[in-house]
Amino acid sequence: MTDDAYLVLLDGPAGAWGVPPAAVGELACMGTPAVQGWLDAQGVTSSSPRLRLLPPEETSAIPEGAERLPVPLGDEELSRLRHRAAPQDVSRLEEELLAYRSSADGRQTLLARAAAAGVPAHRIAELSGEDLATIKASTS
Numbered sequence: 001m002t003d004d005a006y007l008v009l010l011d012g013p014a015g016a017w018g019v020p021p022a023a024v025g026e027l028a029c030m031g032t033p034a035v036q037g038w039l040d041a042q043g044v045t046s047s048s049p050r051l052r053l054l055p056p057e058e059t060s061a062i063p064e065g066a067e068r069l070p071v072p073l074g075d076e077e078l079s080r081l082r083h084r085a086a087p088q089d090v091s092r093l094e095e096e097l098l099a100y101r102s103s104a105d106g107r108q109t110l111l112a113r114a115a116a117a118g119v120p121a122h123r124i125a126e127l128s129g130e131d132l133a134t135i136k137a138s139t140s
Helices: 033-042 056-061 075-085 088-100 107-116 121-128 132-139
Strands: 005-009 051-054 067-071
Touching: 005 033, 005 056, 033 067, 051 056, 075 088, 075 121, 088 107, 088 121, 107 121, 107 132, 121 132
Parallel strands: none
Antiparallel strands: 005 051, 005 067
């Protein structure tokens, strides 16, 4: 696994992985000379339907031979990307986890629901602001 997210240019339909960069919101990397040069070399713009952005933990999904470019994202940008890349039911739970930071009501139930839905413990900790060890202990 790499620490960078990846811009990927697909040969065919986008499928169900990655997200269009525009769906994540403004990304600092999109205005860099490296990204602009790569897009120009590929003959596409940042709004191309073939262009997808994947978080670091999903880079194994990149098809062999696909044109790709590692891009560093800030913490907030990476959090937005992960949220957009998550399945809709997981995205809803992630929104609840973010809201959880300011409220302890239903804490144990929400953490258990998130774990049962497949949200990884490290992501629950990141979104809820809870310590990772606490999350692991409360969801096992």
